[in-house]
Amino acid sequence: xxxxxxxxxxxxxxxxxxxxxxxxxxxxxxxxxxxxxxxxxxxxxxxxxxxxxxxxxxxxxxxxxxxxxxxxxxxxxxxxxxxxxxxxxxxxxxxxxxxxxxxxxxxxxxxxxxxxxxxxxxx
Amino acid sequence: xxxxxxxxxxxxxxxxxxxxxxxxxxxxxxxxxxxxxxxxxxxxxxxxxxxxxxxxxxxxxxxxxxxxxxxxxxxxxxxxxxxxxxxxxxxxxxxxxxxxxxxxxxxxxxxxxxxxxxxxxxxxxxxxxxxxxxxxxxxxxxxxxxxxx
Ligand code: HEM
Numbered sequence: 001x002x003x004x005x006x007x008x009x010x011x012x013x014x015x016x017x018x019x020x021x022x023x024x025x026x027x028x029x030x031x032x033x034x035x036x037x038x039x040x041x042x043x044x045x046x047x048x049x050x051x052x053x054x055x056x057x058x059x060x061x062x063x064x065x066x067x068x069x070x071x072x073x074x075x076x077x078x079x080x081x082x083x084x085x086x087x088x089x090x091x092x093x094x095x096x097x098x099x100x101x102x103x104x105x106x107x108x109x110x111x112x113x114x115x116x117x118x119x120x121x122x123x
Numbered sequence: 124x125x126x127x128x129x130x131x132x133x134x135x136x137x138x139x140x141x142x143x144x145x146x147x148x149x150x151x152x153x154x155x156x157x158x159x160x161x162x163x164x165x166x167x168x169x170x171x172x173x174x175x176x177x178x179x180x181x182x183x184x185x186x187x188x189x190x191x192x193x194x195x196x197x198x199x200x201x202x203x204x205x206x207x208x209x210x211x212x213x214x215x216x217x218x219x220x221x222x223x224x225x226x227x228x229x230x231x232x233x234x235x236x237x238x239x240x241x242x243x244x245x246x247x248x249x250x251x252x253x254x255x256x257x258x259x260x261x262x263x264x265x266x267x268x269x270x271x272x
């Protein structure tokens with residue numbers, strides 16, 4: 001013990017984990033999501049309910065496709081961080097770890113599926 | 124810095140000594156808990172905070188529906204008909220409408236967090252004014268979106 005510095009003793013314990021990085025990522029994704037979500041609401045909203053051909057033609061245009069792809073990716077990245085905070089507040093022990101891992105997998109799966117679909121529509 | 128409740132010259136006393144300023148050291152193990160959420164009178168600050176959490180997490184439903192819709196569109200006409208039929212059904216419409224409100228609300232109150240994190244608006248009166256304005260704005264934006272989209 002005597003050889004450990006105070007910093008070393010604290011690192012990784014309690015709040016001295018990766019919270020700063022987590023918070024920073026939430027802030028960056030939040031800022032990015034403001035223009036993205038606004039643009040997505042009105043582009044996606046414009047084609048939702050239209051026939052298949054119209055939807056495919058719309059997402060072959062670059063801007064709607066870029067907005068959709070980025071909104072899906074950044075949203076799930078942001079959700080992945082946010083849902084972890086909620087799980088940490090309400091779930092304990094093994095269930096906590098399982099829930100966080102499950103949500104991380106779900107987030108990346110949905111992000112990949114969504115971006116793949118948009119790219120496929122666009123190309 | 125530990126102050127142990129002693130009055131620092133030149134600084135106003137911030138805590139009432141009778142209410143346990145010194146409890147951090149003297150009353151260890153026998154302190155009153157802060158009022159728990161289940162018995163604490165709901166306030167604009169606490170209610171808007173929990174709704175930020177509820178809306179943010181609930182948005183996963185609409186987000187997954189939207190991803191399904193895109194995957195179906197990229198798969199072909201039949202798959203699209205199924206997904207689009209669900210998303211534009213009365214149930215899908217309801218989820219989408221509520222999610223439009225949820226995302227406007229969450230966005231506005233997320234911006235409030237960003238303002239707080241930058242060290243501004245950190246007092247109750249202005250936070251509550253912002254909250255009132257943002258609640259009204261989220262409803263108006265939802266109506267506007269429903270009309271335009
Ligand atoms: C539209 C722009 C958005 C902004 C500005 C925004 C902002 C934020 C901020 C600042 C936080 C942290 C709140 C805190 O510190 O307590 C947060 C949390 C969260 N956000 Fe967002 N967000 C946005 C969109 C989204 C979307 C689209 C989703 C869902 C896919 C989402 C899901 C979440 C979740 C799950 C949390 C965690 C809430 C909790 O339980 O503590 N957000 N958001």
